[in-house]
Amino acid sequence: MVRIRPFGRAALALVAAAFLTVPAFAQTLPYHADPDARELLPSPNPVPAIRFLTTADFPPFNYRDSAGNLIGFNIDLAKAICTDVNVACTIQAWPWDxxxxALADSQGDALIAGLAMTEETGERFDFSQTYLALPGRFVARADDIAGFRVSALADETIAVRTGSAHEGFIKRYFPRATVSGFDxxxxxxxxxxxxxxxxxxxDAMRAAFWLNDxxxxxxxxxxxxxxxxxxxxxLSIAVAAGKDNVRHAIDRALVRLKEDGTLDELYLRWFPVGFY
Known part of the structure; x- marks a missing residue:
């Protein structure tokens, strides 16, 4: 299965520590919960409880703190969804592989762990609407930010990860720029x-982690x-196929959590260097 992963384990350990100490800065807040993306005929079946599955190796989204407790953006979001839907909630950590x-075998109702939406996963699961999009962004030295102009990039050297979609984007839309590839x-x-x-x-999310330091x-x-x-x-939440009542409840909760400011508060808490 493909996972949306920021960095390797060693780098992520440093990221987890940084997110607990860096203050939040004024930043643009995302609005990815689409208030118009509601089912015309939501499932009439009640949701008695939501059994969330996650992993413990994906900071700052879902990981264990020094006391062994599950924490992270996804953990807080799962709890907020259950509070909004007003149902009992359990969150159980599984190894990523x-x-x-476990979700396919009905050992949980929803997986909130960075599972990428691909053709393969789409055949096995349904997905909630996106709650955190992953844009591409430019990073420049501090002294150059004020004067940054996209139109001037034709004469610049742009660093990218070799083989990434972002490299392809630069080569297509900035053909005159010098592209410098890295592993x-x-x-x-x-x-x-x-x-x-x-x-x-x-990837702006990966860059935000690096910018913390x-x-x-x-x-x-x-x-x-x-x-x-x-x-x-x-990022979205994978839901076991056929669990339309759970998916509808999650989608409606995401809209309400944006409207009441909960999603914004979680974003500011866990992403002090915002990537929007």
Missing amino acids: QAAN TELAALDAVKDGTADVYFG NLACCGFAGDPYFRPHLFGQG
Whole structure:
């Protein structure tokens, strides 16, 4: 199964610590819960409870703290959904390589763990609407952000991860720019920091993690680029096939949680360096 993963385990451990100490900055808040994306005929079957499945290795979304407790953005979101729907809620952690099969075997009702929406997963599960999209963004050195202009990129060196959709985007839309490829996003971002590249373009969420430790050096420049067909559909909740009542309840809860400010509060809590 494909998972939307930010970085490797060692880097994620550092990210988890950083998110507990970095203050939130003024930032644009996402609005991905579509208030018009409601079923015309929602399932009449009540939802007596929601059994959420997750994993414990995906900070800052779902992981264990030093006391062994499950915490993270996804954990808080699952609890908020259950509170909104007003039903009993359980959250059980599974190893990543077993979590999807556990959902398919009806050992849970919904999986909130970064399972990517692909042709394969779409054949096995239904998905809620997206609650966190993953745009592409430019990162530049702090001194260059104020003067950043997309129109000037033709003469710049742009660092990207080799083989990524973001590299393809740059080559297509900025054919005159010098593209400098790296094996990882971290290496590409470090190239901007040390001056061997003018800007970075890639997944904004991954860049936000890196920026937690590099705020004095660099920051986002320009606007986010939302291209779901290129950069992925974003984060959503996988639901066991046939559990339409659970999916409808989750979708309606996501709309209400945006409207009452809960989603914004969770985003600011877990993403102090916002990526929108």
